[in-house]
Amino acid sequence: MVKTESATPERSASMLFAGAVVAGALVAVLAGVYGQVHDPASETTIKLFFTTTLHFKSWATTAILVLVILQLLGALWMYGKLPLFGDAPEWVGPMHRLSGTLALLVSLPVAYHCLWSLGFNPDPGGSRRYWHSLFGCAFYGAFVTKVLVVRSKRMPSWALPIVGGVLFTLLIALWLTSSLWFFRQFGIVV
Amino acid sequence: MLRRFVSWFEMAALLVVAVFIGMLFLNDPTAPPGTPAAVVEAAGGIDGGALYGKSCAGCHGGDGSGGIGPRLAGTMVKKFPDAAAQIAVVTDGRRGMPAFGTRLSPEEIAAIVEYTRTVLGG
Numbered sequence: 001m002v003k004t005e006s007a008t009p010e011r012s013a014s015m016l017f018a019g020a021v022v023a024g025a026l027v028a029v030l031a032g033v034y035g036q037v038h039d040p041a042s043e044t045t046i047k048l049f050f051t052t053t054l055h056f057k058s059w060a061t062t063a064i065l066v067l068v069i070l071q072l073l074g075a076l077w078m079y080g081k082l083p084l085f086g087d088a089p090e091w092v093g094p095m096h097r098l099s100g101t102l103a104l105l106v107s108l109p110v111a112y113h114c115l116w117s118l119g120f121n122p123d124p125g126g127s128r129r130y131w132h133s134l135f136g137c138a139f140y141g142a143f144v145t146k147v148l149v150v151r152s153k154r155m156p157s158w159a160l161p162i163v164g165g166v167l168f169t170l171l172i173a174l175w176l177t178s179s180l181w182f183f184r185q186f187g188i189v190v
Numbered sequence: 191m192l193r194r195f196v197s198w199f200e201m202a203a204l205l206v207v208a209v210f211i212g213m214l215f216l217n218d219p220t221a222p223p224g225t226p227a228a229v230v231e232a233a234g235g236i237d238g239g240a241l242y243g244k245s246c247a248g249c250h251g252g253d254g255s256g257g258i259g260p261r262l263a264g265t266m267v268k269k270f271p272d273a274a275a276q277i278a279v280v281t282d283g284r285r286g287m288p289a290f291g292t293r294l295s296p297e298e299i300a301a302i303v304e305y306t307r308t309v310l311g312g
Contacts, residue, residue, distance in 0.1 A: 043252050044256075052258055053257065054258045094195075101203045109210075112210055186258075186286065
């Protein structure tokens, strides 16, 4: 009897997490399907004061990387994993949310150009673009899963660090296959 | 105070996300100039415009206005008075531009070059 009572909430939490993963996977697949089905517009979009849209995208992705590193540090601080800094002050939580939201906003024009103008590259032979396409779609899927995990009070305790870690890893992979490639090809120019 | 601001900011961000998703479906791209029948015929029936859209537009823009690659519209004849020189660049590549000689036939490259020199305004 006792075993059943303790097992049920745990199972329910795991099912809830599975639901969040499925929702994220659905978003990732939908992004990939759109990128594949939609005829690439091959047009420049937003570039602000940068030379081209690709310059803008490279720097925007770098800015997102900085924000996501701040996210990671904030999360570690809140969960007491930065013992040298002591307990996290009250403002760390809201700032963590703010930097995450900012990162999402900055990513939107980047993803828009990727999906609308360039499309999904399904050719594994075109290695960098193929992997970048996969990482990009997976990133938004992981983002949705992370938001669902953060918002729910009934998720397993291990869910958030795992999803956060996946999201961070995907962003690093995205930066390596886009901004770093661009800077190495064309130099660190604005 | 900060928490309330962050909550409003998140709501606004959700709206922006919705706008971007809408734009993915509602924003019609500017149609690249089609290849006139005479140009297609002169290129042995190969549609240089369609090939341009697949192989070149991603870097040079659908209308040749440039992107990561330089502007082509209105510049090619002046830059390459001899079309053979432009064909050589497309075939062998140059600086950041990949060589298309291994991906496209000489006839296809010639059709693309003709398209950039005529339809895109030379």
